[in-house]
Amino acid sequence: MTSQLEQNFMEMTSKMTKNEAQEEANRCLYCYDAPCITACPTSIPIPSFIKKIASSNMLGSAKTIMEANPIGASCARVCPTEELCEGACVLNSSTKPIKIGHLQRYATDWAMESDVELFKKGQPNGQKVAIVGAGPAGLSAARELSRFGYSVTIFEGEAKAGGLGNYGIVSFRLPNDVVDWEVAQVVKLGVDIKTNTTVGVDISAEEILAQYDSVILAVGMGAVPNLGIKGEELAGVHDAIEFVKHTKMGALTEDLVGKRVAVIGAGNTAIDGATCAVRLGAEQVDILYRRTEKEMTAYQFEYEFAKQDGVGFKWLTAPQQIIGDDAGKVVGLECVKMKLGEAGADGRQRPEVIKGSEFVIEVDAVIKAIGQTRFVSLIESFGLQHTNGVVDIDETTMQTSNDKVFACGDVVFGNGQGEAMVVTAAQQGKDAAYIIHERLRKPSEIA
Amino acid sequence: MADLRIDLAGIKSPNPFWLASAPPTNSGYQVQRAFEAGWGGAVWKTLGEPILNVSSRFAAVSYNGQRVAGFNNIELITDRPLEVNLQEILETKKRFPNHAIIASLMVEPKQEKWHEIVKKVEAVGVDGLELNFGCPHGMAERGMGAASGQVPELVEKQTYWAKEVARTPVIVKLTPNITDITVTAEAAVRGGADAVSMINTINSLAGVDLDSWNTVPHVGGKGAHGGYSGAAVKPIALNMVAECARNPFVNVPISGIGGISNWRDAAEFMLMGATGVQVCTAAMHHGFSIVEDMIDGLNNYLDEKGIASVMDIVGQSVQRYSNWGDLDLNYKIVAEINNEVCINCNKCHIACEDTAHQCIDLYTESGRPMLKVREQDCVGCNLCAIVCPVEGAISMVERMSTIAPMTWNERQSIISSFAR
Numbered sequence: 001m002t003s004q005l006e007q008n009f010m011e012m013t014s015k016m017t018k019n020e021a022q023e024e025a026n027r028c029l030y031c032y033d034a035p036c037i038t039a040c041p042t043s044i045p046i047p048s049f050i051k052k053i054a055s056s057n058m059l060g061s062a063k064t065i066m067e068a069n070p071i072g073a074s075c076a077r078v079c080p081t082e083e084l085c086e087g088a089c090v091l092n093s094s095t096k097p098i099k100i101g102h103l104q105r106y107a108t109d110w111a112m113e114s115d116v117e118l119f120k121k122g123q124p125n126g127q128k129v130a131i132v133g134a135g136p137a138g139l140s141a142a143r144e145l146s147r148f149g150y151s152v153t154i155f156e157g158e159a160k161a162g163g164l165g166n167y168g169i170v171s172f173r174l175p176n177d178v179v180d181w182e183v184a185q186v187v188k189l190g191v192d193i194k195t196n197t198t199v200g201v202d203i204s205a206e207e208i209l210a211q212y213d214s215v216i217l218a219v220g221m222g223a224v225p226n227l228g229i230k231g232e233e234l235a236g237v238h239d240a241i242e243f244v245k246h247t248k249m250g251a252l253t254e255d256l257v258g259k260r261v262a263v264i265g266a267g268n269t270a271i272d273g274a275t276c277a278v279r280l281g282a283e284q285v286d287i288l289y290r291r292t293e294k295e296m297t298a299y300q301f302e303y304e305f306a307k308q309d310g311v312g313f314k315w316l317t318a319p320q321q322i323i324g325d326d327a328g329k330v331v332g333l334e335c336v337k338m339k340l341g342e343a344g345a346d347g348r349q350r351p352e353v354i355k356g357s358e359f360v361i362e363v364d365a366v367i368k369a370i371g372q373t374r375f376v377s378l379i380e381s382f383g384l385q386h387t388n389g390v391v392d393i394d395e396t397t398m399q400t401s402n403d404k405v406f407a408c409g410d411v412v413f414g415n416g417q418g419e420a421m422v423v424t425a426a427q428q429g430k431d432a433a434y435i436i437h438e439r440l441r442k443p444s445e446i447a
Numbered sequence: 448m449a450d451l452r453i454d455l456a457g458i459k460s461p462n463p464f465w466l467a468s469a470p471p472t473n474s475g476y477q478v479q480r481a482f483e484a485g486w487g488g489a490v491w492k493t494l495g496e497p498i499l500n501v502s503s504r505f506a507a508v509s510y511n512g513q514r515v516a517g518f519n520n521i522e523l524i525t526d527r528p529l530e531v532n533l534q535e536i537l538e539t540k541k542r543f544p545n546h547a548i549i550a551s552l553m554v555e556p557k558q559e560k561w562h563e564i565v566k567k568v569e570a571v572g573v574d575g576l577e578l579n580f581g582c583p584h585g586m587a588e589r590g591m592g593a594a595s596g597q598v599p600e601l602v603e604k605q606t607y608w609a610k611e612v613a614r615t616p617v618i619v620k621l622t623p624n625i626t627d628i629t630v631t632a633e634a635a636v637r638g639g640a641d642a643v644s645m646i647n648t649i650n651s652l653a654g655v656d657l658d659s660w661n662t663v664p665h666v667g668g669k670g671a672h673g674g675y676s677g678a679a680v681k682p683i684a685l686n687m688v689a690e691c692a693r694n695p696f697v698n699v700p701i702s703g704i705g706g707i708s709n710w711r712d713a714a715e716f717m718l719m720g721a722t723g724v725q726v727c728t729a730a731m732h733h734g735f736s737i738v739e740d741m742i743d744g745l746n747n748y749l750d751e752k753g754i755a756s757v758m759d760i761v762g763q764s765v766q767r768y769s770n771w772g773d774l775d776l777n778y779k780i781v782a783e784i785n786n787e788v789c790i791n792c793n794k795c796h797i798a799c800e801d802t803a804h805q806c807i808d809l810y811t812e813s814g815r816p817m818l819k820v821r822e823q824d825c826v827g828c829n830l831c832a833i834v835c836p837v838e839g840a841i842s843m844v845e846r847m848s849t850i851a852p853m854t855w856n857e858r859q860s861i862i863s864s865f866a867r
Contacts, residue, residue, distance in 0.1 A: 026512035029836050032797035033809070054511065093790040094837050 005252040008279035009171040011077075013102070021106040025054035028098050031090055036100060039088035041419070041427045042069040046085055050103055062111035065104055066118050070143040070430070071136050071182050073112065074165050075423045076104035077174045080299045084423070112181045121189045122149030127440060130155065130212040132199050132378075135163020136422045137409025138218035139186050140429025146189035148437045154191060155208070157198040161186075163220060164410075164422065167245045170272050172279065176248060205381040209404070214436045217382065217391060217400070218429065220410040221372035227264060231322025232368075236330030240265070240273035240369035247276050257281035259364035262333050263311075264288050264319055266296035270369035271303065274311045277367065285311050286361075290318040290338045290351040316340075318351065320358060322366055334360045375411070390414040398432045406432040449749035450756040451742065453487070455722040456616040456641040456700045458575040460547035462487035463713060463757055464741050467704050467725035468551035468577060468620075470522060471735070475535030479542060484735035485742055488547030490725060491536060493524035493579045494568065495553040495591075500526050503664040506653035508679065517679035518728045519653035521664065521671060523585045524553055529567065537571040548572075549618065552609070553579040553586060556595050561608040575615045577702075578606060578640075580631070581622035581647025583674045593647065596622040599634035606638025616641040618702055621687075623649050623680075628687045632697045643691060644702035644725065646684045648674025677728040681706030685719055692720025692765045709737075710744030717757065718764040772856040779846040780827035782807070782820045788840040791816045795831035795841060803830045822846075 016024070028050040036046040044065055052061035065072040081087070081101040089097035111118060127150050131138045134156035142152045160166050165179035187193060199205060208215055224239040226232055240263070246253075261277040263270050266289035277285045287306070289296060292315045296303065307313075316338040323332035337357035340349035374389025385392045385401035391412050393399060398406045408428035413420045418428070451462040465488035466472050466481050473492045481489055500523055508517040525532060540548050550568040554560035565576060580596030587594040595601040602619065609617050619635035621628055623646035632643050650672050654663035662670025684705020691697040703721030707713055708729040716724050729737055749757060784795070784807070796818055799807040806824035810817050820831075832841040 023512055029792045029794060031791075032793035034793075035791070090790040090792045 005254070005280060008281075009247060009252065011175050012172045013077075013105075015109055016099075016102050016106045021053055021103060024099050024103060025050045027091075028054075029090065035088040035090060036085040036098075039084045040068075041084070041421065041423045042072075042075070042430070043427075044068040044072065044085075044104075046100055049107060050098065050100070053103060053107055058107060058110045058114070059116060061107040062116070063118050065107055066111065066185070069423065069426050070140040070186065071165065071179075071422065071426050072104060073108035073178050073182055074136070074169075074174055075426065076101050076108055077178065078165075078169055079423050080301065080421070082301055083299065112178070117188070118185065119143070119147055119189065122147050124151065125149035125440070127151065127214070128153070128212045129214045129216065129436060130208045131216045131218055132208070133163060133218040133220055133409070133411075134158075134161035134183070134193055134195070135218060135220050135409060135425065136165060137220075137411075137425040137429040137432075138163065138216065139182065140426040141216050141218065141408065141433045142191045142193075142429075143186045143189060144430050144433035145436065146186070146191050148433070150436075152191045153212070154193045155197045155199050155203060156193060156195045159196055161193045161195060167248055168241060168269075168272075169422075170244055170276055171248055172275075200378055200381050205378075205383075209382065209402075213404070214439075215382070215405045216429075216432050216436075217379070217384070217405060217407040217411055218409045218425075218432075219375050219378060221413075222375050223373055224269075224368045224370060225373045227319060227368055227370065229319055229321050231324055231330070233328075234322055234324040234330045235328055236365040237322060238273075238365065238367045240269045240367050241372065243367055244269075244272050244276055247280070252280065254281065256365060258283045260284045260286075260362060261365045261367060262286050262288055262319075262361065262363045263367045263369055265369035265371070266291070266298055266313075267369060267371070268298045268302050269372075270367075271298045271306045271311075273367040273369050274306055275309045277365070278309045278311060282365075286314050287311055288314045288317045288319060288333075288335065290316065291340065291348070292316060295348055316351065318353070319366075323360065330364060330366055331362065332360050333363050333366060334358060372410075374414075379411070387415050390417060393417075397435055398428065399435075406436065408432045449746050449754060450758075451487075451746060451749075452756075453723045453758060455702060456575070456618070458488070458547050458549065458616050458618075458642075459545075460487035460723065461545060462742055463717065463723035463745075464738050465489060465547065465549070465702070465723060465725045466730060467727040468493050468549075468579065469727040469731075470520075471727060471730050473525065474527070475539045478535075478539050478548070481730075481735045481738075482539075482543045482546045485738045486546075486735065488549065488574075488723070490549040490551050490577050491532065491573075493551040493553045493582070494529055494532055494564065495524050497528055498523045498526055498585075501666045503666050506664045506673070507677070508653055510679075515677055515728065515732045517651075517653075517675055518677035518731070519651045519664075519673040519675050520648070521584050521666075521673040524551075524579070524582065529564075533567060533571045536568070536573060540572045547574045549575040549577050551577045551579050551620070553582065553591050555589075555591060556601055556605055558608045558611075561605060562612045565609050565612045569614055573615060575618060575641075576609065576613055577618040577620050577644060578609055579620050579647070580605070580635075581620045581645075583622060583624050583648055583650050584672055593622040593624055596620075596631060596647075597625050599631050602631050603634040603638035606635050606640050610639035618642040618644050620647055620704075621645040622647045623683060623687055623705075627690075629690050629694045629697060632691045632694070636697055636699055640699055642700040642702060642722075643697065644704055645687050645691065646680070646705045648676045649680055649683065651675030676706065677732075678706045678708050681708075681712060685716060688716055688721050689719040689765065689768045692762060693768055710741045710748065713741060714745060714748060714760065717761050719768065720762045720765045722758075722761050770856075772859075773854050775852040775854055776858065777848040777850045777852050779848050780843045781822045781825040781846055782827070782829075782831050783842050783844050784818050784820055784831075785840055785842070786817050788837055789818060790837055790840070791818070792836060793818070794834045794836065798830050798834045803828055807831060 049064040085100045086097045131154045161183045162179035320334040337354045338351040341352040344350045391407040409425040468490040504522040510516040550573040582592030586592035619640040700722040703716035704725040806821040835841045
């Protein structure tokens, strides 16, 4: 049984063969001023890396990708390419778009398998930078800073670096060895990653501010907030982020085999939670959303994927209370039907309860996926201004209210600021590094 | 159903598609399979004194993933005993009396050698002979093939010797490894050739292995030049056919050879003066069955054009092929871009900007990227239309000239009349 579960969590898409990759690479038109580059948040010179695959210059291809995107191997797998590069491919208008994501994976897989040195550490410049959080944004910033010659230390609370990649993105889309390789690339450049080191517990914000010339805050987001209904403490109620994390770390458990699972929320994390539940052997998995299909925030391809996995969707349904048995285990979920009313401040129609429409569904587990909380106390320990837990920054300089502290990644996403994509985090990490470096090179102009 | 039968200098075949003298026509087994598949004729793999071949003989050139864009071989003429070949020709002709079997021949440039072999092959009932003056590798080092085909006097003399005893039509196969193929074509005609065929393969080296630094192919670490064929050589062959077709001294039928891969190529060769075509590389790439579409496609083309017989298209484009000095200097075409069809890959822009005449502007109109040709700077070079990946996005359109047509030659003669 366990081996079947392990099978379920293996990477779904297989790697292109050399023939497939070359054929696809040769199909690329090599556009001038290509729209795929513009559509990529990290501006990977896509036609160049593809032509290098066609000419069998694999080192050049992998370098082109990783130069522009320090986590290019992860992004090859997790980017919503239909919304980005592939969506912009001019061939959408004539034949079919180039499989850019697959080609990017082909090239970066080559780099992983070949164990080549892609980049070198820069001449030490005597400057020290601390980065809080070893996720996509932090790793990208660290990689670039190290190449410029900075001494970089990353503080990471988890046991492993990689952040979302290693803990949050489902294994069947992004296996841990890909993330581990990207982390290793950064470590090879001399970046000191202090794992199991929580800022505020193992080292204080003040110490960091005192010891380093610049600080980059890249801590991402925290746990899923409470639903605020009865029964959340019951056994069988999970936080979607934690739930996915368990499938990524250590052995898979058989608790959900044959069980019924309800997932609350309809964003990409809800899809992750639901598809993980299916792959853990659950008999029936339903996503409950208080709005409709139209308002759901999950990407279209994620939605399609969930449907293919057999996940059910109950629209206009909100949880009222989680019902437990005498042993404190979840046995049911009381829901209520909703309808869409007037548009709220965010322009979206507000869901309203239909009185008297309460009903109970029998479930063995409930997975909460209604967004993520913010690391407010950590942000405040650095003395940074924030809005509802979203660090305030000057979007052009990435600078926070403390001019030696920069912030990037999900910690600055929200309230209409930024995009919560891995690839965006990677670019912000690069940007933060460039700004720090620019400031060093031209202190007089900035001062 | 159009009439696809051809008559090339008296050699008749049910359709214009012959297999060229090459590996596909090495044996009776192969030629009979080819005829079963639909080929109209076959030029038997060159007969002569049996030779020895080497192992590792072919190589091909891929271009952007397209395999066998060009093909290189260092195989020599038949390595089977003459008697065996003659027996198989006899059997094949008996089974397929209406198909054309032409014997390709290559012997030392001696009168008695030519007399001897011509008599032997005609005795088994071939429909014609093709003198191989073209094979560029191996045999040329022994004074045969291209070595004799590059010397007009030798072409004329050997053709004459063959004709002295031949009772069937004699085709002379010419080498392209020469500055002006019409010179040797004329020599063949002076020697009495009933037809000429072209081109044989072009001297080539397919490549160098970047790891071992050996040639491709190599024979135990050593290479020698081979002969190049396949789709890549078609334009070279088509020009040579056309140059001979418009030369009044080459007044014999032409059998067109060189990179013909489908019915379209065949029709082009025939429009440019070939009475029939010979195919090798395409068959080596895909097998004999490709002839099915060649026949079907050519037939449908002729039906669509309302042409009763394929012989009616032979040479129809020849009078349109001329010298540069006869081209109208005042004819004008310009590129026109249809932004509705354009997919904005901008390949036309960068090709024009970097490598042509800088006349395609990139701009934005209500947020949409657009391309426009500055007509006054467009020279009508066609580059943009060539690199454009989308049918119908770029058209080359004629612009009425305000001045009367005038060729370079006319211009020069007017200038010199003033000077007088």
